[in-house]
Amino acid sequence: ELHLVESGGGTVQPGESLRLSCVASEPNYSWVAWVRQAPGKGLEWVASIDQDDRETNYVDSVQGRFMVSRDKAARSVYLQMNDLRVDDTATYYCVRERVGVYDSWGQGTQVIVAS
Amino acid sequence: EIVLTQSPDTLSVSPGERATLSCRASQTIVNNYLAWYQQRPGQRPRLLIYAATTRATGIPDRFFGSGSGTDFTLTINGLGPEDFAMYYCQHYTSLPRTFGQGTKVEI
Numbered sequence: 001e002l003h004l005v006e007s008g009g010g011t012v013q014p015g016e017s018l019r020l021s022c023v024a025s026e027p028n029y030s031w032v033a034w035v036r037q038a039p040g041k042g043l044e045w046v047a048s049i050d051q052d053d054r055e056t057n058y059v060d061s062v063q064g065r066f067m068v069s070r071d072k073a074a075r076s077v078y079l080q081m082n083d084l085r086v087d088d089t090a091t092y093y094c095v096r097e098r099v100g101v102y103d104s105w106g107q108g109t110q111v112i113v114a115s
Numbered sequence: 116e117i118v119l120t121q122s123p124d125t126l127s128v129s130p131g132e133r134a135t136l137s138c139r140a141s142q143t144i145v146n147n148y149l150a151w152y153q154q155r156p157g158q159r160p161r162l163l164i165y166a167a168t169t170r171a172t173g174i175p176d177r178f179f180g181s182g183s184g185t186d187f188t189l190t191i192n193g194l195g196p197e198d199f200a201m202y203y204c205q206h207y208t209s210l211p212r213t214f215g216q217g218t219k220v221e222i
Contacts, residue, residue, distance in 0.1 A: 033212075043152070043160065043203055045212040059211050093159060100207025101150050103171060105159040 002026060002104045004094045009109035012084055020079040020109055022094030031097040032077045034068065036090035037108075044090075048097055049077060062088075084113045117141055117206050121215035128220065134191040136218045138204035143184050148208040151180060151189045154217075155200040163202075164189065191220070 003025035012018055022032065033048040047058045047068040056068050062081075070077040077094060089112050096104040118141040128134050138149065147167035152160040162171040164180035167187055179190040191198055199222055204215040 042217045043154075043205070043214040045214070057210055100148060100212060101162065101165045102152070102160075102205070103162045103165075105161065107159055 002028060002096055004096065004104060004106035006092065006094045006106045006109040009092065009111045011112040011114065013115050014085055014113055016084055016113075017080070017082045018084065018111060020081065020092055020094075020111075022077045022079075022106060024075040024077075024096075027072070027075060028096060032068075032070065033095050033097040033102060034079050035093045035095055035102065035105075036088075036111075037093070038087070038090040041090075046092070047079065081111070084111075086113050086115075089113045116211055117144070117209065117213055119204050119206060119213055119215035121202075121204060121218045123218060124216070125219045125221060127222070128194055129222065130194055130196060132194055134194055134198075134220050136189040136191075136202055136220070138182075138187045138189070138215050140185040140187075140206060144187070144206050145208045147183050147187075148206055149180075149182070149187050150205045150207065151178075152203045152205065152214075153198075153200050154203065155197070160203065194220070 006022050008020040034046040049056045049068045053070050065083045067080045091108040093108045094106040095102040120139045122137045149167045151164040154160040168180045177192040181188045201217045203217045
């Protein structure tokens with residue numbers, strides 16, 4: 001069973017940056033996505049990256065500010081978040097994506113953007 | 116962007132009863148690429164159903180997915196205490212992937 005562990009969350013001010021990391025317990029040859037959940041709210045897909053680090057996709061609200069990347073040797077996926085806004089405040093989950101289905105979820109890492 | 120609307124927002128049921136949750140899409144979900152997730156309080160979501168009707172590994176058969184096109188249903192038979200949770204539908208037929216707003220199943 002694949003385990004995903006996120007880290008890197010924290011509290012920052014608007015306009016600042018954070019880099020989230022996600023480490024897999026075993027080699028993962030699937031797409032990986034980041035899905036976020038604002039406090040008391042529903043789920044929102046944020047970004048995805050393919051198994052070969054060639055293709056990435058983003059929700060419009062983060063396009064140009066967030067960048068997803070991966071290091072296969074390190075079994076890691078990263079989410080670089082720049083120019084953070086208050087409405088980026090959420091728990092960010094790293095998930096394995098198989099044909100668009102999110103079948104393994106990390107425990108999440110919390111990001112708070114506040115002045 | 117495909118908008119998914121779940122109903123009701125909250126469903127009050129008793130243990131042992133059946134719960135019926137609805138997910139309606141703003142346009143046809145091609146190939147019935149629709150999934151359901153359960154999220155218990157304070158926990159991460161977990162996949163229940165994909166391709167509208169296929170249970171994920173380890174999901175008990177009291178969870179039943181049905182529907183096609185724009186209307187989908189998650190039925191939970193014989194609710195146990197662990198089934199009181201939030202449930203979300205999600206499509207994966209195109210980008211962006213979107214989720215419904217969720218249905219809370221409560222006692």
